[in-house]
Amino acid sequence: MGRKLLLEHINVPGINTFDVYRKKGGYASVEKALKTLTPDAIVEEVKKSGLRGRGGAGFPTGMKWSFLAKPEGVARYLVCNADESEPGTFKDRFLMTYIPHLLIEGMIVSSFALGANTSYIYVRGEMMPQIRILERAIAEAKNAGFLGKNILGTGYDLELYVQPGGGAYICGEETALLESLEGKRGNPRIKPPFPAIAGLYGCPTVVNNVESIAAVVPIINEGGDEYAKIGIGRSTGTKLISAGGNVKKPGVYEIDLGLSCEEFLYSDEYCGGIANGKRLKAVVAGGSSVPIVPANLFLKTINNEPRLMSYESLADGGFVSGTMMGSGGFIAFDEDQCIVRNTWNFTRFYHHESCGQCSPCREGTGWMEKVLHRLEYGHGKMSDMDLLVDVSKKIEGNTICPLGDAAAWPVASAIRHFRDEFEWHVTHASEATTRNYGLAHYADPLPKKEETAA
Amino acid sequence: MKVTIDGIPVEVEPGTSILNAARQIGGDVVPPAMCYYSKLQGSGGKCRTCLVKVSKGSEKDPRPMPKLVASCRTTVMDGMEVQNLTSPEVIEARKGVVEMLLINHPLDCPICDQAGECDLQNLGFEHGAAKTRYEFDRRTFHKIDIGDKIQLHMTRCILCYRCVFTADQITDHRIHGILNRGDHSEISTYIQAAVDNDFSGNVIDVCPVGALTDKTFRFKNRVWFTKPVEAHRDCDHEKCNGKVTLWYKGEDVLRVTARKDVYGEVEEFICNTCRFDKKKTSDWVIEGPRKVANWSVQSANHYEMLHPLPVVKTNPLLQEANKEQFERETRL
Numbered sequence: 070m071g072r073k074l075l076l077e078h079i080n081v082p083g084i085n086t087f088d089v090y091r092k093k094g095g096y097a098s099v100e101k102a103l104k105t106l107t108p109d110a111i112v113e114e115v116k117k118s119g120l121r122g123r124g125g126a127g128f129p130t131g132m133k134w135s136f137l138a139k140p141e142g143v144a145r146y147l148v149c150n151a152d153e154s155e156p157g158t159f160k161d162r163f164l165m166t167y168i169p170h171l172l173i174e175g176m177i178v179s180s181f182a183l184g185a186n187t188s189y190i191y192v193r194g195e196m197m198p199q200i201r202i203l204e205r206a207i208a209e210a211k212n213a214g215f216l217g218k219n220i221l222g223t224g225y226d227l228e229l230y231v232q233p234g235g236g237a238y239i240c241g242e243e244t245a246l247l248e249s250l251e252g253k254r255g256n257p258r259i260k261p262p263f264p265a266i267a268g269l270y271g272c273p274t275v276v277n278n279v280e281s282i283a284a285v286v287p288i289i290n291e292g293g294d295e296y297a298k299i300g301i302g303r304s305t306g307t308k309l310i311s312a313g314g315n316v317k318k319p320g321v322y323e324i325d326l327g328l329s330c331e332e333f334l335y336s337d338e339y340c341g342g343i344a345n346g347k348r349l350k351a352v353v354a355g356g357s358s359v360p361i362v363p364a365n366l367f368l369k370t371i372n373n374e375p376r377l378m379s380y381e382s383l384a385d386g387g388f389v390s391g392t393m394m395g396s397g398g399f400i401a402f403d404e405d406q407c408i409v410r411n412t413w414n415f416t417r418f419y420h421h422e423s424c425g426q427c428s429p430c431r432e433g434t435g436w437m438e439k440v441l442h443r444l445e446y447g448h449g450k451m452s453d454m455d456l457l458v459d460v461s462k463k464i465e466g467n468t469i470c471p472l473g474d475a476a477a478w479p480v481a482s483a484i485r486h487f488r489d490e491f492e493w494h495v496t497h498a499s500e501a502t503t504r505n506y507g508l509a510h511y512a513d514p515l516p517k518k519e520e521t522a523a
Numbered sequence: 524m525k526v527t528i529d530g531i532p533v534e535v536e537p538g539t540s541i542l543n544a545a546r547q548i549g550g551d552v553v554p555p556a557m558c559y560y561s562k563l564q565g566s567g568g569k570c571r572t573c574l575v576k577v578s579k580g581s582e583k584d585p586r587p588m589p590k591l592v593a594s595c596r597t598t599v600m601d602g603m604e605v606q607n608l609t610s611p612e613v614i615e616a617r618k619g620v621v622e623m624l625l626i627n628h629p630l631d632c633p634i635c636d637q638a639g640e641c642d643l644q645n646l647g648f649e650h651g652a653a654k655t656r657y658e659f660d661r662r663t664f665h666k667i668d669i670g671d672k673i674q675l676h677m678t679r680c681i682l683c684y685r686c687v688f689t690a691d692q693i694t695d696h697r698i699h700g701i702l703n704r705g706d707h708s709e710i711s712t713y714i715q716a717a718v719d720n721d722f723s724g725n726v727i728d729v730c731p732v733g734a735l736t737d738k739t740f741r742f743k744n745r746v747w748f749t750k751p752v753e754a755h756r757d758c759d760h761e762k763c764n765g766k767v768t769l770w771y772k773g774e775d776v777l778r779v780t781a782r783k784d785v786y787g788e789v790e791e792f793i794c795n796t797c798r799f800d801k802k803k804t805s806d807w808v809i810e811g812p813r814k815v816a817n818w819s820v821q822s823a824n825h826y827e828m829l830h831p832l833p834v835v836k837t838n839p840l841l842q843e844a845n846k847e848q849f850e851r852e853t854r855l
């Protein structure tokens with residue numbers, strides 16, 4: 070049983086209200102941080118914790134904070150990226166809905182550490198319920214003296230605002246988010262300069278994911294060293310995973326990083342296995358943008374060791390065989406799922422969401438979608454697979470922001486691991502539109518439950 | 524700062540971009556640029572045609588950069604080593620970019636009004652593949668007038684944003700921009716609004732393809748049949764210095780443009796009065812024939828020793844002196 074640092078009180082009735090949250094020890098980190106610690110000491114604690122950004126990139130949070138420029142007389146900002154919209158990822162939404170004060174508590178401590186007197190929570194525009202929940206929680210925290218002028222009599226001022234986003238996936242990219250927050254079209258900026266130097270309104274800015282900011286609370290409460298004891302290697306602490314697809318128990322789980330993939334997928338504490346007694350065919354481990362892997366490579370590394378839910382283990386082998394932790398959007402595909410259809414579906418999303426600023430992403434995502442569409446509907450050619458791989462290579466690494474990579478990886482990995490399924494769509498064109506391509510040899514090496522029983 | 528591009532060293536000021544460092548060397552080491560425009564702040568980085576490989580970051584940190592970088596938006600570091608044409612990776616990526624750009628840009632150079640002055644034409648010729656692998660329908664748009672003198676044909680637009688930056692930075696108020704997202708993006712104006720401010724004509728000059736064209740010149744002639752002549756006038760517009768290129772056909776000034784440098788960028792933006800309303804030779808002080816690079820299709824029929832200028836065809840003395848040329852032009 071893993072530790073619950075973020076979701077410890079999730080089942081407490083009324084935990085989304087200030088009073089209940091406070092009774093359960095909420096806002097203790099604010100008192101500790103503002104009254105006993107200096108901003109630099111908080112940054113040090115976060116560094117010690119080894120916390121890595123939970124939005125997908127996995128960059129060390131403490132190091133990111135230490136990059137923040139601190140020129141005299143210039144405002145600094147903390148922006149919480151709550152624009153979560155990657156297909157398969159819904160853990161931030163869950164956290165904001167059920168335990169909003171955890172995020173606000175984390176925002177106060179983080180803002181203090183960074184010297185920010187104005188902070189923003191940028192929430193995807195469609196998430197109106199979460200926006201209302203957060204606004205109410207902010208009002209509660211302000212009434213209790215945890216926000217506004219002279220917080221807890223310490224002399225520290227902080228105004229926290231919730232900003233509805235533009236409703237575009239690209240607005241989750243940190244520089245596009247800042248553009249959108251400034252009231253402009255949500256197009257990514259070209260880096261450098263990085264937001265730590267010139268971010269919101271040209272001022273030094275840190276953009277952190279909801280879960281990263283929430284994780285600052287237990288780090289301050291228990292100390293960075295204690296937090297670092299959880300997990301494995303450079304993957305420290307706990308991680309929220311939103312499990313979806315064909316698992317028996319979809320939902321948001323908090324795991325200790327380093328948990329074995331097999332346990333996460335099959336134990337009753339987490340996903341409970343594959344629904345309807347089917348076999349596992351493939352997994353997208355960290356949201357739709359990360360490479361898809363077949364079951365056997367998800368459960369075991371190329372050295373036949375158990376694969377772990379950690380940044381390093383999932384990325385083992387990199388693009389060759391592994392995948393990524395990403396944002397923790399876990400999607401399982403059973404043996405009946407069509408990889409071609411799924412890849413087309415993902416690509417359709419990235420085509421729709423490309424901002425259109427740079428040519429490879431603007432034109433390439435549409436091109437890939439059209440080729441995948443014709444493959445799925447029985448009009449493909451054998452050369453299409455090579456074409457798709459080549460186009461994805463032309464996009465990957467050549468775009469302004471990572472959306473290009475996010476669009477390229479699912480396609481390239483699907484063809485790498487499931488090329489014969491794509492070829493089947495060409496050779497069995499008439500059947501492709503009506504039948505799925507269930508391949509037994511893609512199924513995971515673990516027996517079905519009923520087989521075990523027998 | 525010392526930078527080496529394709530093995531050629533150059534000393535540049537701190538803050539110089541790789542592209543501008545390459546331009547100081549000149550020749551083939553200069554990466555192509557479709558969206559970068561040195562006169563417009565914030566331009567560049569979008570088309571990705573200027574991608575280069577940084578094989579050595581700097582003297583202090585010699586590690587190579589992990590990805591190709593946009594040379595127009597990456598500043599140099601002391602000791603940086605850059606590969607442009609010497610990197611197969613760059614060549615391949617650029618070929619890919621050209622293919623992408625040509626997905627939604629028709630290759631109808633023979634009928635496009637920009638032919639001969641099209642940066643994409645040159646880019647495709649120098650860096651593109653012989654044929655495309657794209658087999659789907661291209662997007663098409665109706666031509667629209669965005670002002671009484673400017674026509675927009677979105678079918679040819681490559682969304683370089685140059686015109687948006689131009690309108691944003693050199694006109695009083697911008698009333699056009701980008702609508703929609705991804706490959707549905709398009710340049711458009713506010714509903715029923717016309718681009719008609721004093722400097723709006725400059726969007727024509729900055730457009731690297733045939734998307735924005737001068738309605739007073741469209742299809743009146745081919746650029747290589749015209750004679751470019753440098754000229755100036757005392758313009759009373761405070762922001763316009765009145766230095767232009769006149770494009771003659773016979774005695775007629777077919778169009779007036781700003782003067783462009785070797786990279787196709789204007790030297791100074793000009794006002795609409797100079798561009799659209801001054802089309803008589805008497806409006807201008809002629810400076811002499813414009814030098815046209817011999818690699819450009821515009822150089823056809825252009826000779827530096829061309830005398831008389833087309834404007835003096837009515838001068839009998841000069842006609843006599845240049846009898847052969849006069850007869851040839853009359854015949855044409």
